[in-house]
Amino acid sequence: MTFAFPVLSVCLKRGLAAGLLAVSINAMAQDATYLSARDAVKNGQLGKVEQLYPQLKQHELAPYVESWMLKPQLTSDSPEIRAFLKKYEGERPAELLRADWIRAQAKQGNWTLVAQQGVLMLQPEPDVQCYALQPRVNNGDSAAKDQANVLWTTGVDSPDACQGLFDALWANGALKASDGWARARRQVAMNKLNQARQTLSVMRVNVNDAAGGLDAVLSRPVIYLERMGTPNDDTQKELATLALVRMARNEPGSAVSALKRYGSGLDKAQQEYVWGIIGWQLGIQQSPEALDAVKKSGTVLLPDDAMAWRIRVALRAQDWSLVRKDIEAMPEPMINSPEWVYWLGRSFKAQGRDSAAEDQFKKIAGQPNFYGVLATEELGGRAKLPTQAAPATAEEIRQVERQPGIRRALAMYRLDLRPEGVKEWSWALRGMNDRQLLAAAEIAQRNQIIDRSISAADRTKEEHNYKLRFPTPHADKIMTHSDRQNLDKAWVYGLMRQESRFVTNAKSNVGAAGLMQVMPATGKWVANKIGVKLGPGDLHDPDTNVMLGTTYMRLVLESLDNHPVLASAAYNAGPGRARKWRDVKPLEGAVYAETIPFSETRDYVKKVMSNAVFYQTLMTGNSPSLKVMLGTIAPKSAKTDSAPELP
Template identity: 25%
Template structure:
């Protein structure tokens, strides 16, 4: 056989390195395997080969050689002169650290080695940011144009516009806003000042008034606009009262009285009365003083009655009826109706049965989905099945057809002895999946609908998506352990995509074991039947260990992880909850102490640690309340709230109790977790346990007991 030429061997080496950089290829150094190994060749690698076949027999030989090298030879043997992707990643991190330390010689030397590395654009962007800090924007302008397809460029562009504002380059800023209108929302104050300098003065003055009312700080570059705003007669009396309202609601009375100094002295006295209303709402509202104008009356009444309704909705309702006769008669009836609605809904969330009548008596114009829902929930709690049916039947058709009201109508019919009428409603739900569907199937004695489909994506579609620069960058960030930047690139690449593209994305993310993006992509692709991909059995070793330690089922632990973070190990909420099971650091520390762990500052981004502590906290709540449903409610809303809810309404009828959880988020959370347990039991090839039984503390309790 003729030996390949030196040029051909170089082509093989180059092709190998090109293939290695693709995000869908994962090959480990290994011995050559049997023919069956060919079946495991990556799908997209085959597509890559097919694409190159058209380039001639020489290229076909090259690719065949590369495939053999991938399967049989360690990468270090493939080419002694090539740089591995692992080495490039190390250089990238070293370059980033050098830039942070202002070691520019080292930075430039490392960056020069990374010309073909997918994330090198980030080094350009970060370098431009550093030069901006030093007052130089030439590189920023160049990089913004050169790397417009990299989402990190948005950060650079925002920093550049802020720098232009400091230098009062309003014409350039206006041009930039015209070019990228999305920056207006990112930099509203700069846009406002830019508008003023470029002729849109009325719009700028109106926006400044709105900012002042909200208490926004005024930047140095907006001071000229502020002076003009003051010369135009601002703040007006109405604007002062609007800002006072915000300050009073926050209890910032010193600032509120400072704003009020420009008001007539009589109006300044109203603030003293308002402050007393906050302290003693019932007593002070009963002594409503004469002379308070409509604007101030509405603010004081709304605040005082809201505070009183938190303590006692009945007293708030009675106070409202009394004050209607003493306050300014110019206050509209619509204002009082809205206040009545707020009080009635607060009473309903506290499970006060009289709230059903209050909600029903509201003007038709003030009735909405929320008021109807709480009327129905109160009747369900009180087992007033006929009244519950009447409320559901009076709902608009689209609301009646929602799964919760379809289920409760069926349940009401069943409890009224009309099982034949209930059966079709249950049956319609039972062919679907979800909390109410699983309950319906169980009521009829039917198996749960748990069949799973696979994603459908062609080799060509996978190859096309995988070759997008943003997708390659997303993969690289994943390898560097930065899920946030990976996600940003991922969504930047897929923004505005159709369902078929999202399905391809779900397939690709699944091949990367990127579970949270698989879950999101499957939803956007409307592929909710892909249960195995949407409900992964990830971190199985840690979950099983936590199950052994706590006595919780693995399904319960997986369900909390799925609901809390969708398996994103770096998930961080806006309040600071972290990791797979979204633990607050304070809660994690307290749990670690109870478990007598060595570290009092556990790493919540470690899957093993997070699962250990999260499961321990969950079982603590289950032992405290006696039910997984209540434990899930406590995990989401806090045990003190669950205690309060149980004091108002005992857990005697679990389905009704869950339906009437005051917080929409917690109600949906509990229902999702309980349904997910069934799915995860099925994923473990078990027959799903009774959801009705799991809802109860010890044994099944039907609603008619």
């Protein structure tokens, strides 16, 4: 009898292990079945999906399988679809099926159902939003008209589904000819030529004339202007403006000459608009002629990018009066963006208006971003970590783990369906409070989904955990290689966080791979330089990737004055570009960063540098000065411009 309990214990353990193994095997089988069903949907084999569904009723992703089986009913007012939407109300599978139902019903002209279901959409895609608004506009709904007007006045690349909505606005008298020309100007300025054609078709205006009309304006603007000479009427004025905008977008230097020659027949606002587009494009080229064009554009309303470049040109020229004037001319919500709040404050400070400057800096001080940190420093402080939130409790974690959206997202990651997992995860985070977000971040961390952990931790409003926002995975590898290359570890982590969010198998659309997003050609070049042989797949090996990435960081840093701002820009866009973007005079690091021509690189550099501040604070307990880190960018010189080019 004395040996019964140990024997029983061993039997229980073996039985439990066998049971867990059986559960694991069954889960793997269900995962494989789900992937088969997913492939069947892509191939139009809905009959196969129905055959597989009984095996998937208990799977986390069963709602998606159920929605696939309902696709044949999208063209009818289906009770089964209504039941599905009610069952999964507020969840992503219901949102996606409802969107497809609206699309199908809109194409059939069942606008009553479209209107009923449209108001239930939580985050509609642009085409669904337009379909949903169209019947309401036709029924005289003033709120719908207001929403549609926003799409008209702010949109550039609206989907074809919006054409019916815009036709309804025009038919209901909610649009004027001037609204159409303004939208067409914006679209031509953004090189959206087909969309400009659609806009003008809504207006029902005759865009043909003896000079070739709209076709010539968009394809041969110089010839159109030569044939036209002086505009004869308002339509020709608008067409001439479009032709000049078309030229300004692609050949700003030639547009200057054309505007001087043909612009006298245009209204002042039309001339200023063309000068604004010229200033934008010359600003991107960092031409010394950009400042004159910007000044001639006045404060006319331009596309967002053009208005931003009006300020960037003034910043590089250190014309603080112009900086202030152009920011104050911005519409909301643009004027409230952290960058323009900060630079308006700097313009006040440069003009001796210290009290006004302080008021501006206070609006964004304390925000955990590039300009929030700089504003804090302008007020005499340093970025600091907020009080650490209490860790998520076991019960809080269990509650969030039970949420269907979280379970579906984790299942998608388990199946290596990362893009779908990202969308499901983001949907699941909607409406979560801080405690739930921290629990979600902890769940993602435990599942080694670091990028989703960061995305959850980044959303908290009052209770924060900066160790989850700025994690330090792969510390042994990163610390070792950073020390070996004598690199600032906070900077390396800040760059890596922006590059890959610590996804080891991350691959960009241009082929950059791994934690540090090393391009294959760059990886091969660095490997050859240090005598390392790369094998297939080595770029995704964390240790190899970090070794190559940090080595390249060191080489780039040494080639660019040992300046981290230049080196960060170079890591993203190439050393040649980073070197080219300097000025003929010394430039404040923050101004250099804000006036980088590539929007991706501009955003990248600002985030890398602000990331580095918080990593340094977390690692050492001391907050460095971002302004000191940004320093001053040395001017261009023949010596530095002729430096050996790195890949």
